[in-house]
Every structure is written in C-alpha cells, then in structure tokens.
Amino acid sequence: MPHDHHDHGTPHSHEGMSPSGHPYRADNDTALTYWQVMEIAMRELLIEKGVTTSAEVQAQIDVMDSRSPANGAAVIARAWTDPDFRQRLLENASDASREMGFDIGPLQLIAVENTADTHNVIVCTLCSCYPRNLLGLPPDWYKSRAYRSRLVKTPRAVLGEFGLNLPDSTTIRVHDSTADMRYIVLPARPAGTDDLTEEQLARLVTRDSMIGTGLPRTPE
Amino acid sequence: MPDRVRVRAMMPPGHLRTPSYLRGKTGVIERELGPFPNPEQLAYRQPAGKQPLYRVRFTMGEIWGDAAERPEDTVDAEIYGHWLERL
The missing domain is CATH 3.90.330.10 (Nitrile hydratase alpha /Thiocyanate hydrolase gamma)
Structure with a gap:
C-alpha cells in the first residue's frame, strides 16, 4: 500500500518495494501450462504449413482490440x-x-x-x-x-x-x-x-x- | 396467452447449454428464435441436427421459491426445443 511516512505507526521494512511503495511484480518465469503449449504448437504449425501468417494472427488481435x-x-x-x-x-x-x-x-x-x-x-x-x-x-x-x-x-x-x-x-x-x-x-x-x-x-x-x-x- | 413450457429435469452427461438451475422449472415462451445446430453434438464434431431455439421467461419465484428477492423479477434464457415439454 502506498502511504505517507509521517503517519507510520509501526516500524517496517521497505526492502523489495518499488519507489512508490509497492512490491515488485514477479517475472513470469514459471513453466508454460499445457494449454499455452498447445496454443503455441498449433499456431506455429498453422504458420509453417502456410494456413495463416503471423501478420494475419496479429491483424485479428488488432481487430479484437479495436472494438x-x-x-x-x-x-x-x-x-x-x-x-x-x-x-x-x-x-x-x-x-x-x-x-x-x-x-x-x-x-x-x-x-x-x-x-x-x-x-x-x-x-x-x-x-x-x-x-x-x-x-x-x-x-x-x-x-x-x-x-x-x-x-x-x-x-x-x-x-x-x-x-x-x-x-x-x-x-x-x-x-x-x-x-x-x-x-x-x-x-x-x-x-x-x-x-x-x-x-x-x-x-x-x-x-x-x-x-x-x-x-x-x-x-x- | 403465451405457451407454458417446462424444462426437462434430465441430467445427461456431456456438453449442455441448459443451465442446471432451470431444469424442472416452468416458464413461458418469450419468443421463438428459429432452428440452430444442437450444441450437444456440435461440441463433439458430430453431425449436428437442428433444434428449434426458444427464449423462455421464468419468474424468480418459480426458480428460487421463498429465497427470491422479488418473485415477479424474471430470468430469460435460451432453451433448445428437445429440452422443453409443452404444458
């Protein structure tokens, strides 16, 4: 929680906190889930086989984001x-x-x-x-x-x-x-x-x- | 007088688009929506026969009984014809 220093009641550490007083967000270093692996595999196969292209996938994402x-x-x-x-x-x-x-x-x-x-x-x-x-x-x-x-x-x-x-x-x-x-x-x-x-x-x-x-x- | 229908109270396995909280409940047909492929087959890539789809209106009193906040409020849901029996 962001807070003003003058109203501190109890001593506490700011170690590991960002300058704004929030904990740093952990990097997503965990392994991919089963479905994430399946999505990437399917997308790469479709691109390799010429069914679609990375540009087409991105264009569709842009359409969804534009709504x-x-x-x-x-x-x-x-x-x-x-x-x-x-x-x-x-x-x-x-x-x-x-x-x-x-x-x-x-x-x-x-x-x-x-x-x-x-x-x-x-x-x-x-x-x-x-x-x-x-x-x-x-x-x-x-x-x-x-x-x-x-x-x-x-x-x-x-x-x-x-x-x-x-x-x-x-x-x-x-x-x-x-x-x-x-x-x-x-x-x-x-x-x-x-x-x-x-x-x-x-x-x-x-x-x-x-x-x-x-x-x-x-x-x- | 709108048609009264009851949702069949069956519990078959598989992919269904009939919510459990409406099974066995009685409502009135709000409008007919026309024929649509049956999702129970479509979900498994089987040849999907078409089913008539209806919007059915239920009162909160019918669904939740004494637990309803205000019995006259309603839920409208889309129910396929093979889940409905006419009363």
Missing part, C-alpha cells in the same frame, strides 16, 4: 434520436448495427429496452458470452463465478453493489445468454438531454449501462 464500448454507445445514441432506428434495433439488433457499419459477423444480437418500470441486465451463467462486436472485451468481473452465479439469484443485491439501487416497483429482467444469442441493453435516455446531439448523447452511454449493471451518465 470498444464506443461502438455500442453510438448504436444506443442513434436509437435515442431516431425512433425508426430504435424500432429496427428492437426487431433485429444485428441488422440495425450492420446498418451503422459495425462488423457484427454472424452474431445474433438482441437489444432489450429499459422502460419506466423495467430494468434489463445481461449475464452468461454457463461461460462468458458477451456482445464483443459492439462492446469489445468483457470486464473480468463479467466472467467471474460470483457475478455469473449471483446475478440470476439475487440481482438486486448484485446491482446494489454496483451502486444501482432500483425501487421495488421496477421489474428486473435478467437475460442469461445460454445459447446462440448475444444481448445489449438499450438504456432509457436520461432526462434533460433534449438539446444534445447524437455524438454528445453517445458520450453519456457507459459500458455498464449496456450490460445493465449501471445507468447512463446524466449531463453535467
């Missing part, structure tokens, strides 16, 4: 400003996202809309299904056993830990991505945003508001 919640936020802001688009999004979220130029691939996307009396939140209890094409890589907690097992049983307690306390009059709908669909929450447009442009609205849309563990920001 971010900004993609999803643009879709949400469009739905807030264009009622016809909102309707198309709720009918077929994959096609509506493609219409905006996002690479959805074969992904089957369903948008679920928050209303005055309904709040939606997504989870994958069996693994870690996530709308990566629109939101990028999932946060670590989304893949944790705690989130996956607790959200379907005590969503109100879990959302409370995210700082989201919903009234009893709001129905919570948890969406468990058990098979071929992926989900994105269409949050309610915040009040007091009538004068904002689509781009300004998109900046209010957080990653968590599209998972359902949060709400959009309100304008400052």
Whole structure:
C-alpha cells in the first residue's frame, strides 16, 4: 500500500518495494501450462504449413482490440434520436448495427429496452458470452463465478453493489445468454438531454449501462 | 396467452447449454428464435441436427421459491426445443 511516512505507526521494512511503495511484480518465469503449449504448437504449425501468417494472427488481435464500448454507445445514441432506428434495433439488433457499419459477423444480437418500470441486465451463467462486436472485451468481473452465479439469484443485491439501487416497483429482467444469442441493453435516455446531439448523447452511454449493471451518465 | 413450457429435469452427461438451475422449472415462451445446430453434438464434431431455439421467461419465484428477492423479477434464457415439454 502506498502511504505517507509521517503517519507510520509501526516500524517496517521497505526492502523489495518499488519507489512508490509497492512490491515488485514477479517475472513470469514459471513453466508454460499445457494449454499455452498447445496454443503455441498449433499456431506455429498453422504458420509453417502456410494456413495463416503471423501478420494475419496479429491483424485479428488488432481487430479484437479495436472494438470498444464506443461502438455500442453510438448504436444506443442513434436509437435515442431516431425512433425508426430504435424500432429496427428492437426487431433485429444485428441488422440495425450492420446498418451503422459495425462488423457484427454472424452474431445474433438482441437489444432489450429499459422502460419506466423495467430494468434489463445481461449475464452468461454457463461461460462468458458477451456482445464483443459492439462492446469489445468483457470486464473480468463479467466472467467471474460470483457475478455469473449471483446475478440470476439475487440481482438486486448484485446491482446494489454496483451502486444501482432500483425501487421495488421496477421489474428486473435478467437475460442469461445460454445459447446462440448475444444481448445489449438499450438504456432509457436520461432526462434533460433534449438539446444534445447524437455524438454528445453517445458520450453519456457507459459500458455498464449496456450490460445493465449501471445507468447512463446524466449531463453535467 | 403465451405457451407454458417446462424444462426437462434430465441430467445427461456431456456438453449442455441448459443451465442446471432451470431444469424442472416452468416458464413461458418469450419468443421463438428459429432452428440452430444442437450444441450437444456440435461440441463433439458430430453431425449436428437442428433444434428449434426458444427464449423462455421464468419468474424468480418459480426458480428460487421463498429465497427470491422479488418473485415477479424474471430470468430469460435460451432453451433448445428437445429440452422443453409443452404444458
């Protein structure tokens, strides 16, 4: 823990600590796991046999890294400003996202809309299904056993830990991505945003508001 | 009146996409999603027959009984047709 020296209570050693007071992180000198060895072997074989190239592998990693919640936020802001688009999004979220130029691939996307009396939140209890094409890589907690097992049983307690306390009059709908669909929450447009442009609205849309563990920001 | 269905309470071995916490539970079909290859065969590279896939809505009261935080809250999950019996 970083700390100020004037409030030291007990004598202790800083040996092995970085100048900022944190322990140095150990180098990863441990042996590769079985699956790491298998991944490297498979990748090297595919490259040796000319099936793919290192450049292609790296390009695909770049594609995955380039996806971010900004993609999803643009879709949400469009739905807030264009009622016809909102309707198309709720009918077929994959096609509506493609219409905006996002690479959805074969992904089957369903948008679920928050209303005055309904709040939606997504989870994958069996693994870690996530709308990566629109939101990028999932946060670590989304893949944790705690989130996956607790959200379907005590969503109100879990959302409370995210700082989201919903009234009893709001129905919570948890969406468990058990098979071929992926989900994105269409949050309610915040009040007091009538004068904002689509781009300004998109900046209010957080990653968590599209998972359902949060709400959009309100304008400052 | 939406169709009521019960998830079969079977426990076969292998790769399954029907969560244990929903087996034996009753819900209503929220929407039909169309035919999809059965993951129970797909996972083992066997020829996968297509199964109709449904989004089924369960109440928290149905799933968790008295332990539910608010019985009217719901869980929607995708369940393949061969796991459902119509009521």
